[in-house]
Each structure stands twice: as structure tokens, then as C-alpha cells.
Amino acid sequence: MLMNALESAAVNNPARRALQRFYEVRWLTRLGGRLDGGRAVEIGCGSGYGTQLVVERMGASSVDAVDPDPRMVVRARRRLRRHANVVRVVHGDALDLAGALGAEDGSYDAxxxxxxxxxxEDWxxxxxxxxxxxxxxxxFYFVEVTSAALARPTYRRLFDHPEHDRFAAGQFLAELSRRGLEVGPRWKTFVGSDYLLGVARRADPTAE
Known part of the structure; x- marks a missing residue:
């Protein structure tokens, strides 16, 4: 589901960018480390500020970013022009990274x-x-909004989100585990249980 105009304005402003840079990315780095040359993919890149941080703050050597909103793709490409040699931004669906990016199995470090x-909807x-x-x-580095936040009257009144089958923090973590994405202690909630932040590692069957 695309963001409505109000939510687009809310996430594309200096306060949101400061939260990403000084809180979210710092915690994600603390929990999961830097990439330092790794290849990354970002789902739902919006205006591209998160993509910029993945390159500049987390050390990715290349980032493929997708977004379902063509307007955001244009904004992201404009923001990331100076990183055009290492960043690719495409219009696409997080449910079909093969179609959007040609992404093969096991093709990204992060x-x-x-x-x-x-x-x-089909999260x-x-x-x-x-x-x-x-x-x-x-x-897998993630920052997410839980069902606790989405149930609040302010969220329901101002923003558009799918209304059914939303996840609590524990449910999200459990679904990661079912897919071989191991979180362990590398997660935290903030603003009560409204927001979830963490890092999961893809299981390596060859590791001892």
C-alpha cells in the first residue's frame, strides 16, 4: 500500500531523517555491525535517505533499492546522484525482487x-x-511499526495502512525465525512496544 500525502510528508522531513541517522542507524550498526564492502538491497526506499545512510554510514559497496511509488523513485534518484556509481534505484515491488532487480537466491549480503x-498487506x-x-x-536490518502503534486512533485517522493481520513485535520476530532469519538478542522495542528495531542473520547450514 502506498503512503498517503500526509504520511509522505511525515517521513520526508528533517525530523524523520534525524531519527534515522542518529538513532535507527546507530542502533542497527551496534546490533549488526557495518557492511564494509557488502552488497545490499533496500525494500521501499522512499526518497532515498535510508539508502544514502547505508552507503555513507554503513559502508555498503553497492545498494539496489526498490520502491512501488514512481514519484519516490524520481526523488531517490535525484538524492542519490552522487552515488550513482554504487546505487541502483528502480520502480518495483518488495514481493518480487527478481522481477524488479533480477535478484537471484542468496545474492545480497544485507x-x-x-x-x-x-x-x-501480504507481509x-x-x-x-x-x-x-x-x-x-x-x-536483515529492520525498523518496523507494530500493531500496537497502528491501532492507535492517531495512526488510524491520519495514515493509510492495511487493517488486517498486522504484527506485534513477537509475531514479527517469530516469522523471521520460521524463515531461517535468526535474531537472538539483536533487537529492541522503543516508544513502548510501538516500534521494533533489530538485525537478523540468515542461517548458514554449512557453519559448525
């Missing part, structure tokens, strides 16, 4: 979700796709 999965299939494209040992 995947990023900056509060996108809760917008997807479990989005997690399937993340697990598919991560190599064994690859990391």
Missing part, C-alpha cells in the same frame, strides 16, 4: 527495511523474499 513491511511473503535473496550469514 537487506534493509526502514518501516516498510507494515505497509505490505509474510515480503519476509520470504528477504530470506530468499540473502546469502547464508547475510543480515
Amino acid at each position: 537487506a534493509f527495511d526502514f518501516a516498510v513491511v507494515h505497509h505490505i 509474510r511473503s515480503a519476509l520470504d523474499e528477504v530470506a530468499r535473496v540473502l546469502r547464508p550469514g547475510g543480515r
